[in-house]
Amino acid sequence: MAEKNVKRKNVTRKSKRYGRHVVVMQNRRISHNYTWLAGVAAVALMTIICLAVGRSSGRLEDKNAAYDKQIAQLNVQIDEQNKRKEDLKTRSIYVTTKQFIEEFAREKLGLVYEDELIFRANDNSDN
Numbered sequence: 699m700a701e702k703n704v705k706r707k708n709v710t711r712k713s714k715r716y717g718r719h720v721v722v723m724q725n726r727r728i729s730h731n732y733t734w735l736a737g738v739a740a741v742a743l744m745t746i747i748c749l750a751v752g753r754s755s756g757r758l759e760d761k762n763a764a765y766d767k768q769i770a771q772l773n774v775q776i777d778e779q780n781k782r783k784e785d786l787k788t789r790s791i792y793v794t795t796k797q798f799i800e801e802f803a804r805e806k807l808g809l810v811y812e813d814e815l816i817f818r819a820n821d822n823s824d825n
Contacts, residue, residue, distance in 0.1 A: 792798050803809040810816060
């Protein structure tokens with residue numbers, strides 16, 4: 699009942715063709731009072747997004763450079779370890795030879811062959 703006292707300028711009811719509960723706007727003019735505000739908000743939002751993306755891409759580039767440096771260091775370590783591996787392989791072959799066994803027995807254990815003569819220098823400096 700309170701609806702009878704409300705003025706409706708731009709709205710009419712068309713009950714014949716569309717049914718009695720359908721409301722059709724006569725004046726479809728959109729209010730342009732706040733459209734400039736929406737445009738400014740869209741531009742501001744795009745600016746903020748561009749700044750955020752630019753900043754994060756800068757951080758990603760820094761991380762990428764750090765990772766490249768780390769990869770280079772790890773490649774150097776790999777090369778060093780491969781060289782060490784080859785040295786150890788060569789050493790393991792040498793350790794099984796007769797020459798190594800003789801050198802080890804002479805230097806570490808002080809052993810000599812039965813028919814071998816040993817000459818030692820005198821450490822006395824009195825003479």
